[in-house]
Amino acid sequence: MGTLTQEKEYQEKLFNTTYDWTNQCVQCGYCLPSCPTYASMGKETASPRGRINLVKMAAEGKIDIAKDLAEPIDLCLGCRACEVACPVDVPYGHILEAAKEVIADTQRNKKQPAAMVKNLALRHLFPYPKRMKTIGSFVWMYQKTGMNKVAQKTNIIQKISEPLAQLEKIVPAVESPSERIKEGTVYPAKGETKTRVAFFSGCIMDAVMGRINRLTIELLTSVGCEVVIPKRQNCCGALHAHQGDTEKAKELAIANISAFLESGADYYINNAGGCGAALAEYDHLLRNETDWADSAKEFVQRSKDVSQILVQFGPLPFKKEWNGIITYQDSCHLRNVQKVQNEPRILLNSIPGASFIEMEGADTCCASGGIYNLLHFDESMKILDEKMEKADQTNAAAIITANPGCQMQMSLGIQRKGCSGEMKSMHIVEILAEVCGID
Amino acid sequence: MEQSVLAAIKSIIPEERIFLNLSDRYSYSFDASFGEYLPDIVIQPKNTEEISELVKLANIHSIPVYPRGASTSLSGGPLPVNGGMVLDMSRLKDKLIIDRENLLAIVSPGVITGDIHKQAEAVGLFYPPDPSSSHVSTIGGNLLENSSGPKGLKYGTTKEYVIGLEVVTPTGEIIRTGGKTVKNVTGYDLTRLIVGSEGTLGIITEAVLRLIPKPQERKTLLASFDSLVQSGHAITGILSAGILPSAMELMDNACIRAVENFSPSGLPLNAEAIIIVEVDGHPAAIAEEILKCEELCMKAGAASVRVAQNEDERLSIWKARKMVSPAITQMGPTKISEDATVPRSEIPKMMERLNEIRDKYRLNLVVFGHAGDGNLHPNIITDKRNKEEMKRVEDAVSEIFEAAVQLGGTLSGEHGIGMLKAPYMEMELGVDGLSMMKKIKEAWDPNGILNPGKIFPKAGQKKVVLT
Numbered sequence: 001m002g003t004l005t006q007e008k009e010y011q012e013k014l015f016n017t018t019y020d021w022t023n024q025c026v027q028c029g030y031c032l033p034s035c036p037t038y039a040s041m042g043k044e045t046a047s048p049r050g051r052i053n054l055v056k057m058a059a060e061g062k063i064d065i066a067k068d069l070a071e072p073i074d075l076c077l078g079c080r081a082c083e084v085a086c087p088v089d090v091p092y093g094h095i096l097e098a099a100k101e102v103i104a105d106t107q108r109n110k111k112q113p114a115a116m117v118k119n120l121a122l123r124h125l126f127p128y129p130k131r132m133k134t135i136g137s138f139v140w141m142y143q144k145t146g147m148n149k150v151a152q153k154t155n156i157i158q159k160i161s162e163p164l165a166q167l168e169k170i171v172p173a174v175e176s177p178s179e180r181i182k183e184g185t186v187y188p189a190k191g192e193t194k195t196r197v198a199f200f201s202g203c204i205m206d207a208v209m210g211r212i213n214r215l216t217i218e219l220l221t222s223v224g225c226e227v228v229i230p231k232r233q234n235c236c237g238a239l240h241a242h243q244g245d246t247e248k249a250k251e252l253a254i255a256n257i258s259a260f261l262e263s264g265a266d267y268y269i270n271n272a273g274g275c276g277a278a279l280a281e282y283d284h285l286l287r288n289e290t291d292w293a294d295s296a297k298e299f300v301q302r303s304k305d306v307s308q309i310l311v312q313f314g315p316l317p318f319k320k321e322w323n324g325i326i327t328y329q330d331s332c333h334l335r336n337v338q339k340v341q342n343e344p345r346i347l348l349n350s351i352p353g354a355s356f357i358e359m360e361g362a363d364t365c366c367a368s369g370g371i372y373n374l375l376h377f378d379e380s381m382k383i384l385d386e387k388m389e390k391a392d393q394t395n396a397a398a399i400i401t402a403n404p405g406c407q408m409q410m411s412l413g414i415q416r417k418g419c420s421g422e423m424k425s426m427h428i429v430e431i432l433a434e435v436c437g438i439d
Numbered sequence: 440m441e442q443s444v445l446a447a448i449k450s451i452i453p454e455e456r457i458f459l460n461l462s463d464r465y466s467y468s469f470d471a472s473f474g475e476y477l478p479d480i481v482i483q484p485k486n487t488e489e490i491s492e493l494v495k496l497a498n499i500h501s502i503p504v505y506p507r508g509a510s511t512s513l514s515g516g517p518l519p520v521n522g523g524m525v526l527d528m529s530r531l532k533d534k535l536i537i538d539r540e541n542l543l544a545i546v547s548p549g550v551i552t553g554d555i556h557k558q559a560e561a562v563g564l565f566y567p568p569d570p571s572s573s574h575v576s577t578i579g580g581n582l583l584e585n586s587s588g589p590k591g592l593k594y595g596t597t598k599e600y601v602i603g604l605e606v607v608t609p610t611g612e613i614i615r616t617g618g619k620t621v622k623n624v625t626g627y628d629l630t631r632l633i634v635g636s637e638g639t640l641g642i643i644t645e646a647v648l649r650l651i652p653k654p655q656e657r658k659t660l661l662a663s664f665d666s667l668v669q670s671g672h673a674i675t676g677i678l679s680a681g682i683l684p685s686a687m688e689l690m691d692n693a694c695i696r697a698v699e700n701f702s703p704s705g706l707p708l709n710a711e712a713i714i715i716v717e718v719d720g721h722p723a724a725i726a727e728e729i730l731k732c733e734e735l736c737m738k739a740g741a742a743s744v745r746v747a748q749n750e751d752e753r754l755s756i757w758k759a760r761k762m763v764s765p766a767i768t769q770m771g772p773t774k775i776s777e778d779a780t781v782p783r784s785e786i787p788k789m790m791e792r793l794n795e796i797r798d799k800y801r802l803n804l805v806v807f808g809h810a811g812d813g814n815l816h817p818n819i820i821t822d823k824r825n826k827e828e829m830k831r832v833e834d835a836v837s838e839i840f841e842a843a844v845q846l847g848g849t850l851s852g853e854h855g856i857g858m859l860k861a862p863y864m865e866m867e868l869g870v871d872g873l874s875m876m877k878k879i880k881e882a883w884d885p886n887g888i889l890n891p892g893k894i895f896p897k898a899g900q901k902k903v904v905l906t
Contacts, residue, residue, distance in 0.1 A: 023772040028471045029511045029575045044466035068462040088768040
């Protein structure tokens with residue numbers, strides 16, 4: 001706990017950044033059915049209405065930010081389904097990030113091991129593409145040399161941390177560093193060039209899911225997009241904003257805006273719902289930075305999810321059939337923030353041979369939540385296991401997602417349910433590439 | 440809370456369903472109305488026996504007990520105004536049985552009302568009461584508040600659909616009222632006494648609801664009028680022509696402007712009022728009825744009438760109505776939502792009185808509501824941080840109630856009395872009328888532990904206080 005004046009300062013900051021927003025909430029409760037943590041934890045404290053009220057109470061000084069507010073806020077997945085349900089458009093996402101920023105302030109001086117590791121990764125890892133690539137290379141080596149088999153056999157990671165051990169098993173097979181896409185490259189359209197797009201490779205996508213990035217580019221070129229990979233692009237900053245590090249998030253946003261505006265492309269394409277949502281809110285993030293506000297608006301207008309572009313410039317050149325049932329798990333940030341829900345379904349429905357079956361509750365969060373599943377393993381698994389019951393009812397052979405976090409979480413869910421044999425988790429780009437004969 | 444009492448509670452309820460920390464208690468301190476009251480303890484009971492034991496314990500130690508559903512109340516029903524114990528009933532939701540042979544639903548109180556709608560409709564049946572929050576609110580809360588929605592006009596209110604209850608009384612006994620038969624004249628009708636008692640006479644732990652066959656189809660029109668009186672004539676014209684619409688909604692000019700400003704829906708900005716009329720039933724019958732409604736609107740002097748030709752058009756008409764709530768909250772952060780109700784012939788007069796009140800107190804007052812049954816929703820949009828304006832709101836609210844009662848109406852059509860309307864009870868019921876109600880309360884709840892601070896005014900309280 002800080003000193004009294006310090007606490008007053010935090011309270012004032014929270015008041016100034018959130019009070020007008022929290023007062024917009026009329027406490028009607030329409031958000032309750034949309035909230036995955038309200039459903040799993042079963043109390044108002046874990047609901048959007050409850051959290052908004054607590055932020056208001058903390059801003060009024062009725063409860064303590066570190067002692068009373070931090071935990072309920074920390075347990076929010078940030079899926080933002082409540083914003084879609086809200087009849088009065090309360091900007092929950094903004095309230096959440098502003099509250100996280102102040103909570104992070106109160107924790108900054110404390111040396112908690114978990115917070116330190118988190119900060120280390122956020123400040124010194126994700127923003128450095130080269131360091132991320134190095135990690136990717138390590139993972140590739142780890143898998144290629146069979147070290148992963150040894151680790152899994154000896155249960156060594158399990159002994160260190162159960163969540164880490166479970167996640168270790170679902171890290172996708174990483175492609176060799178030589179196959180990675182390179183910044184500055186231009187990939188020409190196949191056939192007529194319909195548009196020029198700039199591709200956002202993303203820090204984690206680039207490091208451990210390079211294959212999906214490569215397939216994305218091939219799909220884009222196959223529908224007539226010329227694809228450029230802007231140099232000096234960086235991590236989108238989503239994880240930083242979600243963990244309360246707004247300043248770093250702004251710095252990364254500015255770097256990306258400069259890099260992409262320079263590319264002269266018509267659209268800026270990403271293939272990760274979480275990153276896409278961060279990109280789509282650069283205008284909000286930079287609303288007070290006079291030098292950047294206009295560029296941020298332009299950047300936001302040009303930012304699109306890959307599924308939107310494939311629908312707009314398609315059809316895709318399908319070459320084979322995909323036999324079996326497929327289902328789709330929405331990426332919350334794609335659906336609730338970018339408001340993209342139809343395009344992935346249109347694409348999946350168009351796959352020859354496959355039958356698309358909607359799973360119940362596809363629009364509710366899978367509880368991957370960025371790194372929520374690492375920080376709140378038990379809470380996350382409770383929601384995930386529920387979801388897998390619903391997925392199982394569709395008899396799908398593949399659960400399709402549009403975000404790496406969701407994809408890994410689905411893999412974990414499938415493994416926990418013990419149906420790795422009959423079901424797999426795929427990024428939408430992977431299945432589309434497969435039926436287009438792209439490998 | 441005393442340690443010995445807490446220990447006794449823990450002997451009834453496992454600790455994971457008991458909340459004592461500040462963030463949890465603040466999360467149960469509010470509802471969708473006004474004010475914030477911190478309970479001492481929040482408990483999530485899971486069965487009737489637990490509730491019975493808790494209530495008995497509360498009687499011994501004089502702890503106020505506040506049952507709470509989803510806390511969507513617009514009248515302060517679940518607010519723990521005297522602290523004490525909040526019973527979060529939302530966990531009691533294991534039973535939702537549709538009995539097709541007897542046209543009944545048997546439900547636990549924590550079941551979401553919308554889920555009853557869905558389950559009944561899945562087998563061709565229908566539970567008509569439709570509060571606008573029914574996708575969130577619990578059936579227990581709906582029954583205790585006797586809350587309704589647009590369909591009340593044709594199908595009646597919630598109380599018409601409750602035929603049996605299991606109740607924990609204010610002294611902790613478990614009783615059953617009514618049963619599974621539609622006809623039942625055995626003794627006093629305690630079912631109807633409990634329904635609408637706002638949780639002051641008992642805690643419902645199970646309910647038997649009546650279902651009816653689901654109407655086959657529906658048709659909808661939207662008519663705009665240059666004067667409120669004309670819209671009033673259209674409403675009475677339709678009803679006296681032998682047509683009973685399933686909904687008849689009214690929006691005033693302030694609402695229309697707010698909606699158009701918020702999300703343009705093609706509503707006529709200069710219209711004084713618009714009404715939405717929906718009929719349901721056999722396709723052949725309603726095809727004729729909707730034409731008749733159109734004719735009657737034109738005859739009453741409608742500036743325009745639009746009959747929805749397909750489901751999309753029907754939904755777009757309702758979308759304009761649903762936009763009212765979000766649209767008006769753009770005018771200010773605090774919404775005081777009233778539901779004063781008048782005999783439907785007095786609607787034009789009531790609208791006039793509301794206009795006068797708006798001008799007199801210089802407030803953002805908009806009116807919409809269920810015109811067919813005289814249940815209007817005058818909403819005052821304000822900012823509770825503005826003390827001076829809140830004083831004017833208090834006066835305006837008092838005058839709204841006076842107007843309703845003078846026109847032969849009532850303080851509340853569907854939200855309940857709760858706290859804010861309690862000071863006006865005597866005005867409507869008279870000293871003796873209110874006293875009879877109080878005697879019932881005292882006979883049932885001698886220690887005054889169940890939802891105290893609601894319905895009955897405090898001594899000498901004559902006016903709502905919001906500041």
